Amino acid sequence: MNIDSTMLVMIALSVISAATPLIYAAIGELVVEKSGVLNLGIEGMMLAGAVSGFGVGHLSGSSFLGVLAGIIAGMLLAMLFAFLTLNLRTSQVATGLALTIFGIGLSALVGKSLIGIAYAGVPTYAVPFLSDLPVAGPLLFQHNLLVYGSVALVVLVSIFLKYTRAGLILRAVGDSPESAHALGYPVMAVRYIATLFGGACAGLAGCYLSMAYTPSWQEEMTAGRGWIALALVVFATWQPGRLIFGAYLFGGFTILQLHAQAMGINVPSQLMSMLPYIATIVVLVIISRDSGRIRKNAPASIGQAFHPTK
């Protein structure tokens, strides 16, 4: 068989498509974790976003309204998480698990009537002139807006964390909430905003799945992507630039299954479907074994409740 440039472009496109929801979910969680909060409920927030985005998009006929609804749904669940962990100081691990269980159930309940409905999906936007270029055109300039948005968001977050005062405060809150509090920074408010941003990103990631990747609604359609996003943040050692690389790598593992058969590789589909999960474990092991590097980059107060009165 021969692999020509059209086919390579096609493969690259499907990698980009599979990586986009991971980028959104992971960049949101990265900001959350940088503020010292560990939200394990990404999967639940993604599902809430997916079902709301699809439902509203389908009913209103507007993908803009759909995406907006998805973002709001993600933020609402994040708000619940923030109230419990920040105000009531519940365990972040347990609350995150609860958020996932709740999100899976709620989205299935709400989405019962949406199963089997077809949906046009988010339209693609071809950049004028540039999209006509050979190879680079279809590869870089003929995506839907959510794909462009994911890359832009990573760049913005990267600049925010590195070069802005607010980003510095966020990192300070994550590394030493006591010092940040002593300096007069509002630790609770910063963590609230970060958690809500994470919810919005997870909602957006869910929207991408139900409105662009496979425009439809299925129960538990996230299939563990929320957890893979959590692993991606560790993989990226909390650095946005590495995160985008990691997401494309995982996107590659996800689509391998689709292309293996086309290339005549005859392996049971279940084995191929295992790849992203196996890859997640392998990558986690490789990154985590260097505990010095993790300690250097991880927010120092991650997962710990903050008591302003102490």
Place this chain on the structure above:
Amino acid sequence: MISLQARVEPSKLMGFAAPVIALALTVLAGLILFALLGVPLDKAFYSFFIEPLSSTYELSELGVKAAPLIMIAIALSIGYRANVWNIGAEGQFILGAICGGAVALFFYEIEAWYILPLMVLAGMLGGMLWAAIPALLRTQFNANEILTSLMLTYIAVLLLSLLVNGPLSDPDGYNHAESRMFHAAATLPIILEGTRLHIGAPVALLLVVVVWVLLSRTLLGFALKVNGIAPRAGLYAGFTQKRLIWFSFLFCGAVAGCAGLFEVAGPIGLLLPEISPGYGFTAIIVAFLGRLHPVGIVFAGLVVALSTLGGEAAQINLNLPLAVTGVFQGMLLFFLLATDVLINYRVVWRATGSRA
């Protein structure tokens, strides 16, 4: 303004009251949810609280559902006490079913007394093997056990699907994704005639006693407690975190694997692509609802099993999706975590502006 004031000592009363308050709040929230969905409340109440308790058979079903939940939750509670977060019990459950079930299918021609014990052994070893992976990766490579144990659950689901579609499928099954039915010697004895109640229920109760003794009467139980509350103190006392991680994972793997084998050798009777309604995940809620205490977990297991049966009854009586159960269980965990704050803090009203 409402504010939280730390108690000098954790409230014993609230330790018991908090789960009850959480349950009451969940029922209340459930009623509001049903009202919003336009479900007749009297019928909903009947489905969730009357029907599952109305006959001997229904009560025995409560035992069938509660047994795996209690077994797994008890095993999970050991690790959770020491902040070892195994959330992959579902995968360990599935591996137990696969390994134990494979033994039943391998010895399909032999009907002897030793087949069942062999299956239980294989199931426990299968669960332990699956649990050993996150334990190894955590102790040797510092990899987060939450993520690895969860990833292994997805892999276990796919592995089961692969096997029942391939090597373990029924040779006369016209390519259906299921194994042969286990024969009589490879199925669990029923302890109540005319029901599906199997020896899993007494095994679960036995396990409760064993773990209760382990936690309250042995050095290991003390070590788990110390490491959960003050890891550094545990270190000085010579309890290494690594050994506790290994113990928590292997113990839970063996128990979850055994529960998985019980499920396929009991109520199901063969291997299918889907053998668990999420017992491994629901057991996490049971463990918290029981406040990580063996006796509390028994009550919690029964309550959560009741909600599962209620969800099934509501599906039939009211045409509600089964997902309602998940919503309830999620809410229960939220309320539980929220009311836990009452144990260590006092809720006080303060006039705004008079902040100390």
